[in-house]
Amino acid sequence: MIQLDDLDRAILRLLKEDARLTISEIAGRLGRPESTVHFRIKKLQEQNVIDKYTIVLGERLQPKSLAIVYIQAETPIIEDFLERYILYLMKTLSMFPNVLAVARSGKAGIIALIGEENREKLNRFVDETIRALPTLKKVEVFPIDSFTKGKEIVGFLVGV
Amino acid sequence: MIQLDDLDRAILRLLKEDARLTISEIAGRLGRPESTVHFRIKKLQEQNVIDKYTIVLGERLQPKSLAIVYIQAETPIIEDFLERYILYLMKTLSMFPNVLAVARSGKAGIIALIGEENREKLNRFVDETIRALPTLKKVEVFPIDSFTKGKEIVGFLVGV
DNA sequence: TATGAAAGACATCATGT
């Protein structure tokens, strides 16, 4: 399996903070030679410890109003139908740009993270688009007001 | 407000996919001179449209079992106490490395994203650490089985 | 704001300790 030592972890932590740090910067901060840092990063990429490099978009492009929505479908007689219906619902939801994430929760449940400019638009989306989906048993809305951890997911998930 | 044109958006989309693309690569793909692309990226950074560059960690470092947990505190007589208690709970939860995100939901609610190696450990954490917190009215667990959108948040949020 | 050219910084790789 993967054995990360302290140097690997230190490099990963620095890159997580700022993936544009140059190798010589990292080497300087950690008091290691550039060649070593270069070698480690290359290995971390090859081993897929580093999956990808990406950007987080700033607040000005982020939706101001967020909510987690839990959707539960009715359980029909034919189970195979439920399976296909859930997958269809998830794919459908995934297509909306204001639906930031969609996950399956159990046999008949879906969790979605919704983002909109303001509370009114968010409520309207939930009422007019989500609750309007056929054959739902329950739609539970958990508004998100603030973060103490993971706030950056919004800028990470939002599209352009 | 911010006016992004097609070139800005194209650059952002490319950087979102791979933030290590060189300016000359991007310039080549978009059929624009390097200096123009360089100028745009610089502006996007200054305007804070690009908030930061970061890495997403691969599956081998990610928790295999995830759940959204909704926690609702009991509403006490003194409202100011609830306020401080909720903030205390959020800060406490945020300190666990396996708690990937913590958000407030309404006056008395908290939403947390929990990650663990497997289902057993996850259930144990919920039972022994979360349900053990005092003065809770309700703890609702929504296991996350798969994603159709936003799967990458796990590698984005997980620490080293 | 866009572009082209030129200078400097950087990553990368090979070789040797």
Add this chain to the structure above:
DNA sequence: ACATGATGTCTTTCATA
């Protein structure tokens, strides 16, 4: 694992439109 140096590529700046 670390050092050094050679090479080509990339970023960055600046002058110009």
